[in-house]
Amino acid sequence: MKIDRLIGILSILLQKEHITAPELAEKFEVSRRTINRDIEALCKAGIPIVTAQGQNGGISIMEGYKIDSTLLTSSDMQAILAGLRSLDSVSGSNQVALLMEKLSAGASTLMPGAQNILIDLSSWYKDSLAPKIEWIRKAMDEKYTLSFLYYAPKGESQRLIEPYYLIFRWSSWYVWGYCRKREDYRLFKLNRMEELSLGESFPPRLVPLPDLSDERIFPGGIQVKALFEPECKWRLVEEFGTGCFEEQENGKLLFHADYTDGENFLTWLLTFRDKVILLEPKELREELAASLKKMVNRYQEE
Numbered sequence: 001m002k003i004d005r006l007i008g009i010l011s012i013l014l015q016k017e018h019i020t021a022p023e024l025a026e027k028f029e030v031s032r033r034t035i036n037r038d039i040e041a042l043c044k045a046g047i048p049i050v051t052a053q054g055q056n057g058g059i060s061i062m063e064g065y066k067i068d069s070t071l072l073t074s075s076d077m078q079a080i081l082a083g084l085r086s087l088d089s090v091s092g093s094n095q096v097a098l099l100m101e102k103l104s105a106g107a108s109t110l111m112p113g114a115q116n117i118l119i120d121l122s123s124w125y126k127d128s129l130a131p132k133i134e135w136i137r138k139a140m141d142e143k144y145t146l147s148f149l150y151y152a153p154k155g156e157s158q159r160l161i162e163p164y165y166l167i168f169r170w171s172s173w174y175v176w177g178y179c180r181k182r183e184d185y186r187l188f189k190l191n192r193m194e195e196l197s198l199g200e201s202f203p204p205r206l207v208p209l210p211d212l213s214d215e216r217i218f219p220g221g222i223q224v225k226a227l228f229e230p231e232c233k234w235r236l237v238e239e240f241g242t243g244c245f246e247e248q249e250n251g252k253l254l255f256h257a258d259y260t261d262g263e264n265f266l267t268w269l270l271t272f273r274d275k276v277i278l279l280e281p282k283e284l285r286e287e288l289a290a291s292l293k294k295m296v297n298r299y300q301e302e
Helices: 002-015 021-028 032-042 074-085 095-103 126-142 229-242 262-270 282-301
Strands: 049-052 058-061 146-150 157-168 174-178 184-189 193-201 222-228 245-247 255-258 275-279
Touching: 002 021, 002 275, 021 032, 021 058, 021 222, 032 049, 032 184, 095 146, 126 146, 126 174, 126 193, 146 262, 157 184, 222 229, 222 262, 229 245, 229 255, 255 262
Parallel strands: none
Antiparallel strands: 049 058, 146 157, 146 193, 157 174, 174 184, 222 255, 222 275, 245 255
16 A cells, blocks of 8 residues: 555655665565655655765655654554664664654654553563674674574574574564575574674575464474463463363363473473373373472482
């Protein structure tokens, strides 16, 4: 839609000093003539866009201009601004806040009216995540390979990737890139990456968009059933939703789910201590019982 493209062009102009019409046309997959009409529409809306010829020329917003706050009242734009503000909660640099001052006509707030959409993407690992995100963004922007030590359930290994997408999903940050070791595209969790360094430049590939469906990343295959005490209801609802259990006559909760990794499931189950009994599958139940016996023995030995 045209309005979506106009907002997209405006967002790019706020983040770049200048960009050419052919670059915008390629990015939005439209003709250069369409981009010219879009720029004209933005100018008519009161946004002074200037063009410059020459090697360092291009399209840009007039320096020092503040966009009128009346242009920011749409729900679409407010959602976009909330998303942009959320990036500062990760980087800790306030770069986006400084950038978004262009959207505030002389006021200190980044959005007009009530700021009722607040997004904080930071985590317990914020201090270590911020520099990793900066490394990855630099590698993506300048087309450098990225090497790092990666910790996985099967052990750690040295990886070299061509990074293409930085992704926030499932309450965590990931980078999607072409792994030279596996010769395929892979998703890497930032919390498991250490010793990041930039490598050689690489020619960009025609990259497929990452398939981030739950079925693709978490294929399932382990049908589990467990009986929880009533006081565990809030956690089950928070983590899996109300459809994950059936309340029994005695108040206990019969939990059922399709899980991907048995080890991760047992680790999660142990966080409930004595408030749960695993019923199925039999193999995991036996593995859990054996682990509990070993734990009891270790504590008795101590």
